[in-house]
Amino acid sequence: MLLVLGLVTAWSVLIPGVMDWDNIMVAVIGSLRLTGPVAAAFAAWIAARRRRAGRRRTLTTWQAVRPPLAILMVVVGSFAATMTVLTVRALLTGEGNGLRAGGVALGAAGLALYVVAGWVAGWLAPVAVAPLIAGFGTYALFTWVASGAPWADRLTPAGREPYDAFRMMPLGTFTAQALWLVGISVALLLGWAAFVTRQALALAAAMIALLAAGTGVARLLSEPQAVAVSENFAYSCQEWPIVVCVHPGMRGGLGELGSTFTTIAARLAGTPAAFNRVEQRSRSDADKVAKGVVPIYVDDLDAGYAARAASEFVEQLARPCPGSPADGYRAIVIAWLRDEPLPSGPLAEHRRAATWFAHLTETQRRDWLRMFYTDFATCRLQSRYFGGDVRRDAPAAPSYPMNPPFGRETPDAPAETDGSPLVTPR
Numbered sequence: 001m002l003l004v005l006g007l008v009t010a011w012s013v014l015i016p017g018v019m020d021w022d023n024i025m026v027a028v029i030g031s032l033r034l035t036g037p038v039a040a041a042f043a044a045w046i047a048a049r050r051r052r053a054g055r056r057r058t059l060t061t062w063q064a065v066r067p068p069l070a071i072l073m074v075v076v077g078s079f080a081a082t083m084t085v086l087t088v089r090a091l092l093t094g095e096g097n098g099l100r101a102g103g104v105a106l107g108a109a110g111l112a113l114y115v116v117a118g119w120v121a122g123w124l125a126p127v128a129v130a131p132l133i134a135g136f137g138t139y140a141l142f143t144w145v146a147s148g149a150p151w152a153d154r155l156t157p158a159g160r161e162p163y164d165a166f167r168m169m170p171l172g173t174f175t176a177q178a179l180w181l182v183g184i185s186v187a188l189l190l191g192w193a194a195f196v197t198r199q200a201l202a203l204a205a206a207m208i209a210l211l212a213a214g215t216g217v218a219r220l221l222s223e224p225q226a227v228a229v230s231e232n233f234a235y236s237c238q239e240w241p242i243v244v245c246v247h248p249g250m251r252g253g254l255g256e257l258g259s260t261f262t263t264i265a266a267r268l269a270g271t272p273a274a275f276n277r278v279e280q281r282s283r284s285d286a287d288k289v290a291k292g293v294v295p296i297y298v299d300d301l302d303a304g305y306a307a308r309a310a311s312e313f314v315e316q317l318a319r320p321c322p323g324s325p326a327d328g329y330r331a332i333v334i335a336w337l338r339d340e341p342l343p344s345g346p347l348a349e350h351r352r353a354a355t356w357f358a359h360l361t362e363t364q365r366r367d368w369l370r371m372f373y374t375d376f377a378t379c380r381l382q383s384r385y386f387g388g389d390v391r392r393d394a395p396a397a398p399s400y401p402m403n404p405p406f407g408r409e410t411p412d413a414p415a416e417t418d419g420s421p422l423v424t425p426r
Contacts, residue, residue, distance in 0.1 A: 040118030044134035047122030109181035110157025183213025353386035
């Protein structure tokens, strides 16, 4: 059951389209979110049964810890089987730096904590619902801890969601987290054994394990909260006609991303938003980018990934104007930048503006955006900008707007019109 659950959960965590070892490690560790509570419930069920059996004979430390260790072997064996299946998958399709031993140790150590916590809970509360208490209790506890401070998810067996291709990259984090989890698991198990057997040696060993756990925590907290992407791997880039760089495991998306953002870059050329380089970033990355560089967020390579990344970027170019007529004009420009059909808008003036804008050539639209970009970005677009007399006094600005030359370029049509006549400038 643990093997099947681990495979299904890990497969659901895999980031679609990402073929590298880091993705495999994220998936395996992420699967602990469900396999861990099941393992805790399993351990609690056996502990409660043994406690209710009422054995009163004196136990040695080894006799006390042997049952939970046997359960741990079964659970870790299922984890190893899950890891083997995913490793075969990575060998066939994966790329990257290779399997990280620290990541495997982290997964096994996380399961150990779940098992020990479940065992202690079942022993202390030998009731029929002990497995439910252990399973739901560990799930709720670790989810709550992971959703706390930014560093808190490092103390839990499974990281917080959502998962992305950049989260597991900081070097040394796997080993330190595994040391913490092993130390606290051993300390908890030996502390329980000392309570059951009344042996001081077991308590002393538990204290030593607690020191090891503290060392792991100290190393975790000393790790930087955010590590620059360039320090951990080299981007995979496509360098023409603009530079587009993505996580090496997502290099299969370079072609579509390059085509999509090249169109947007051409339309934004000459505006304050002009760019010549696109870099995929983690959503948790707060680092500033250089001028001319656009950060994009690609969570997976499912169908429509390039359009989603482009839409998210374009939406940030101009602030929303809710409740204002300018919002309808903003939507026309946003749709063009997204390469989508122009919206008709809620007002007649919006529909007339969309019709007028649709009959401009691509070159005219780019000239128009260079002239009125500031108004577009600050919610100051007006109806007179779409066919009215809006000449600028700047000597370098071309005479604008022009009568659209029908037939030279095929225009985009708005999604809907109200039959109003086309408004052209005089």
